[in-house]
Amino acid sequence: MRCLLSSKCKENALLAVLMYVEMMCNDLDLDKYTYPLVLKACVQLRELRYGRFVHAHVIKNGYALDLYVVNNLMRLYCVCGCVGSVRKVFDRTPVRDLVSWTILIQGYVDNGYMKEGVDLFFEMIDDGLRADERMMVVVISACAKLGDLKLGRELHEYVWSRKLNFDVFLGNALVDMYLKCGERDVALDVFREMPMRNVISWNTLISGLAQRREFKQALSAFNEMQDQGVKPDENTLVAVLNCCSNLGALEVGKWVHTYIDRNRIRVAGFVGNALVDMYAKCGSMDDALRVFRSMSTKDVFSYTSVIVGLATHGKARMALNFFYKMLEIGIQPNEVTFVGVLTACSHGGLVEEGDKLFADMWRVHKLKPRIEHYGCMVDLLGRAGLINEAMEFVENMPIEPDASIWGSILAACSIEGKVELAQHVTEKLVDRESEKDGTYILMSNTYASVSKWRDALEVRKVMKRQKIKKVPGCSSIELDGVVSEFRRRDKAHPRSKDIYAMVEQLTLHLTGTEALSDGSESCMI
């Protein structure tokens, strides 16, 4: 049985469980060495039914006080999501060791009860027990999920004061914790000081940076990882592709694709979906479709990526065809799929079809429309010039319209030049969130669209008086795998002079009007 379990493969674990059944049939009793093995097999299979049976057997045969047996029993309930049972077994055991506490706490943490897990940790410390490295890894990762920096520092301090061994697990947990608690620089310090790093350390760093939306930094971490000769795994590639999607870094994305092909990594699941999404977001819809078609298994994510991609590329009909195809082969759409579908209708001017699909969301697919979906509908009506219908829709919404809904209305007003309605909406918006710059910009643009320049200027003055600044938009381009970000009036790039000279030439070429020398276009505000 021990040999079977050492392979960590499910088939062998199943064989181990069958051996147990065979022993039972032959009236062979298990001892304190065999029970833990059977329980470990159940853990590997997440087999709760047999596990409970073994549990009853353990009690009957008087092994309920054997620590090794009990800990494995707790572990089984832990992976099966039965926190209550973990606790019960723990409470019934008079003698507990550090392992029992660790399994108990992890049981809480893994099943989403982070706070309770941390509380138990302090209860244990109060009991006079000293935590070891493994225990600290569990608690620190719980703290990362909580995003509680104060607690994180306290735990790090504990690691210091007890002079615990700073191994790769502890290092990874700390890096993750600091990244999730908003302390990027501390995380980087810990990362640099780690005596040992593995692929998980790098993945923690890269995906942690990506989650902070620091995609450029994430890509440089990836470059550094390669310089140091660490081989990326599938998780690394998915995280890197995600960065590419957000940056529009097509060249890096293509490089990853080549790497995937060269290393014979299967283009399916997360990797395939991330590739499709990357190509779609980087503007290479043909490549996105090619990857999509090559995938052996497709799920709701694959279809959603393609639908959203086509919708944003203005291929409304094609996006909808993919949607209907998806239904045909029996893949259930989710909320995000509908964001894509409704966006397609909105961009394609398909009011009637959009209306019907919106109704189908709940009627057919039992998906409750969220604020995003209502936003899409307002956008759909607004873009089609049906402002009154859009207003009516907003007034009859079962949920409170948010700023983005009113933003859609304002955007429509600005296109159609509906000044009175825009004024009415702006007043509502200003009441709610006065610091938002977009409201004022749209109002000003509405005035400008009907040539009311003086009013437009007045809005701008109000902004100045209330010290509201327009948050500058940011664009980025990628050249030779290096991503450069640009803001308006930005002169940070080493070749900014050349860049602006080129912008001027291009503008002259395209429109016959001169670009302003500071690089901003001559726009309304």
Add this chain to the structure above:
DNA sequence: GTAGGGTTAG
């Protein structure tokens, strides 16, 4: 008994 995953959103 220990760490990271992670794709979809105008």
